[in-house]
Amino acid sequence: MIQRQHVVNDFFAEAEAMRSAYDLKVKDPYRQTVSWQYFCAPQMYTYLRTVPQQVIPEPLFARFMQHMKQWCIEHVGLLPMGVPNLHLMVNGCTLGLHSDFQNGTLGYVYSLTRWQTRKFAGGETLLLRDGIPSYKKHHVQGESLYELVPAQFNQLLLFDDRIVHGTQTIEGSMDPREGRIAFVGHLRPTSPVVKGALDATAARRVILDLQRDLAGQLKDREDCKDVQGTVTFRLEVGASGQVESVTVLIDHLVTPAAGYAASAPVDEVRRIVQQGIAALKFPDGAGKSTVTAAVLVPLPDLRPIEIAVPHAGRAAMLREVLRAQLKELEAQGFQIEQAGDEFLMREPLAGTIRIEATRIVAAFDPPMWVPSQREHFQANLRDSLGMLARAGG
Structure with missing residues (x-):
């Protein structure tokens, strides 16, 4: 670890x-x-x-x-x-x-x-x-x-x-x-990374439910309010959907006063997080899978990122422009593929960008990022979609 x-x-x-x-x-x-x-x-x-x-x-x-x-x-x-x-x-x-x-x-x-x-x-x-x-x-x-x-x-x-x-x-x-x-x-x-038989969308829903449950448990815990940091973990999931093993990859839970030194509030948050992870139940699959995911403490905004920008252009032309722009992101390691009228992104955030008749719609999973990182991503995404809409005007 x-x-x-x-x-x-x-x-x-x-x-x-x-x-x-x-x-x-x-x-x-x-x-x-x-x-x-x-x-x-x-x-x-x-x-x-x-x-x-x-x-x-x-x-x-x-x-x-x-x-x-x-x-x-x-x-x-x-x-x-x-x-x-x-x-x-x-x-x-x-x-x-x-x-x-x-x-x-x-x-x-x-x-x-x-x-x-x-x-x-x-x-x-x-x-x-x-x-x-x-x-x-x-x-x-x-x-x-x-x-x-x-x-x-x-x-x-x-x-x-x-x-x-x-x-x-x-x-x-x-x-x-x-x-x-x-x-x-x-x-x-990143959004949860799934390898094996599990359906990735279903697995991401299970992880999001865990994050929401942890947010509820920690929200009113006065003794845990100063704990902050990220825990990432890899799960080995059996065909039944049961978690067979948990490997903690990083554990950056600290308090401002103690840093990485031993701390009772950190120990308590760590216990709650690890207990929630171990109790996860995924849908049945055709075989074994691994799921890599993260939990940020305090839990961030868990609402999906949803942005819609109107356009007055031709949807087919805008899709071609968007396809060319996304190739630049692919060159930087982002995973993107086209499925019909939608562009699917798996990393670093799972989401879709869809060009409809009168608007461009983007929807992404809530990231395990600090608020300023999410705000920066949303602002850049909104600006990029706005430029795309103007290109088709």
């Missing part, structure tokens, strides 16, 4: 090929065609970034993302949100202390840095430790307050996105081949 942070060494078999492609792309300053964004927020962030496809061949990067996705579903029950940024940090670059809870459940850093032969100082990921330092001690400094994680080559670092973190200032070369090179992104819960 993964909690606060986790390191995976030798993560991707083709890491050397990706690094070689990067070196080839940037080695000649007179022929370099990479479009770097110089991201600078004074006293906070200074680094260069681009999309990985600028320097990594598309088929190779697609294999990395497929491996990333499969590993994340299997080990943490989460999915990458779109495509990561490729960060380049050279002399003077830094990431000041910040928290990313609005971006994801876990942050990740995948390193292509030649750490063992680096020609710079700094570059470690700094993760602030839990708790309040004791100023009764004579002196508190350094790694009593934080931990430093080196950006080893072909290493995947995962950490709780709520942790205050940053990257130590780079002191060294300005050569893009001698800097800190890493993919940086975020993971979030």
Whole structure:
């Protein structure tokens, strides 16, 4: 079970090929065609970034993302949100202390840095430790307050996105081949992932009923009101629909006061969640299945996301425009298919987009995301559907 942070060494078999492609792309300053964004927020962030496809061949990067996705579903029950940024940090670059809870459940850093032969100082990921330092001690400094994680080559670092973190200032070369090179992104819960005989729609209804039941149990529990975090789990479900085993993949339940330290309120919420999971009953199936799902505490808005936008265009033409737009999402790892007049999305959220005679209708399962993440998704979806409606006007 993964909690606060986790390191995976030798993560991707083709890491050397990706690094070689990067070196080839940037080695000649007179022929370099990479479009770097110089991201600078004074006293906070200074680094260069681009999309990985600028320097990594598309088929190779697609294999990395497929491996990333499969590993994340299997080990943490989460999915990458779109495509990561490729960060380049050279002399003077830094990431000041910040928290990313609005971006994801876990942050990740995948390193292509030649750490063992680096020609710079700094570059470690700094993760602030839990708790309040004791100023009764004579002196508190350094790694009593934080931990430093080196950006080893072909290493995947995962950490709780709520942790205050940053990257130590780079002191060294300005050569893009001698800097800190890493993919940086975020993971979030997906709609329940079902493999095997179970009908996916029916299984999602069972999980949603669980989430609603947990929301009711925890709503008026004064002793549990400060507990927050995500639990992801994988269920082995027999042909009868009974849960045969439960594997907790991540458990990020904490309180602001105790952090990851032992806490009676966290223990009580954990007991309620695990008891609810173990008692689940799915419909009968033709064989065994696995279900991977998540519970966010406190439980978020459990109403489906439903957006309708009027249009005055031809429905057939709008479907063609939408099909082209969705191909961009598919390139980022989203799973989408067309079924008649509907477009079905399975990941990261299960839902549909349907173009009717006079309106465009989108409906998605409620996500296990914090409110700001849901609001951001809804706003972007509404804007995208509005642009689509205007394209057919």
